[in-house]
Amino acid sequence: MDVRARNNVRVVGSADGPTLMLAHGFGCDQNLWRLVVPLLEARFRIVLFDHVGAGSSHPDAWDNARYSTLQQYADDVLDIVRELELADVVFVGHSVASMIGVLAAAADPGAFRGLVLLTPSPRYIDDGDYRGGFSRHDIDELLESMESNYLGWASAMAPTIMGTPDRPELGDELTDSFCRTEPTRALAFARTTFLSDNRADLARVTVPTLVIECSEDTLAPREVGAYVRDQIAGSELVTLEATGHCPHLSVPEPTATAIAGFADRV
Template structure:
């Protein structure tokens, strides 16, 4: 199957490096429009939709493959191989930050850097680890998704987005959730919220930026601090923002954090 069609791959801009942008659960590549537009002025920018999201080819969805984050990581490696020129930097939002990490570990050298926006290696609290949710919280969330996905999407999207003074962003996220096939969304939610990639974090040798909102319902600050402590080459930048999508609600500070990180990368 054609990768470009399968994942609705779009390429814009040109430059000495390639930035591959991967969206989170319930979203699509349009969520990157502010940040991608900024960096496409100087770099080759690749955006895409995970299979089952946005304008991807729904016929390519395989429940067995996408029951694990590794299935999405395999797609990322194929997209990078087909589109990248020069050093390749992976920019992943939320669960896609871990998808990019798994792709890197499977094929070391594919990515020269990672920019993780609101990442979380595990959403469930475990001993001293604070993921933001109890197991009961997650089970309740998944039960609600199973029984009333559209209702959950409409009510939760504004809370996830934050910035109540800009309700149009919450409405945009809600619409994005509602456009996703409910059955695929339910499985992606299970794959996301039950995932635990903490054992892999310490293995990632690639320079990594963690961009964390100061207030985030999905990935609390403690998660960003954990990643900074655990990643061998991690840098944490906290953006003054309420919500899980700073690339939409605070694109300027998010771009500034990425620019600072890029400037500090070793030059080849």
């Protein structure tokens, strides 16, 4: 299948500028970057795409078995890089897509000039001294709730994940994004997301890396941002004064400034 059609690839912005590749997180699609793109497109060539199973990706590309691990999503990223003949890419991954970027850069570091990990988490489940923010029981309950009533789960959880009760329209937008995702595929991606453990993969990253966290985040507590920084040699950590897990929607200007500043330095 054609890679561009499979992942609904779009390229916008400056044809001669450095390349930013923006990868969305669980339950989202490339439209969730809509507030950041106008702040970056005058200076950067921006590659947008939908993960298979999300947004306007080709429905025939989905396969439950293939997409049961994050490595397949990382392989898709590398396919896009090769198909578009991209070089010196700064990959910007939100949430679970940050770990997809980690896997892609570990597999082919020469394709990337840098990584921006936006509200990342290498493991959501607590493990000994590691605090991911959730117990295994918490995650099992979350997945069971999704399986029994996905639309109800989306309506209840999206505003909490967004974390902006004073701006309910943002929670509504994330709810709508969740609800556009086909439920069985959303559940499969959720299992892959919330049950993965990519802590050991962080040490495989050899390209410059920026970690961006929010001051309050229900999915990725502050300890996670510090952990990711400490595990990726030479990486930087920026904390945005923002609540929630989606700063590209809630505080697009500081998010775009952090991304652009890093891309200019590497």
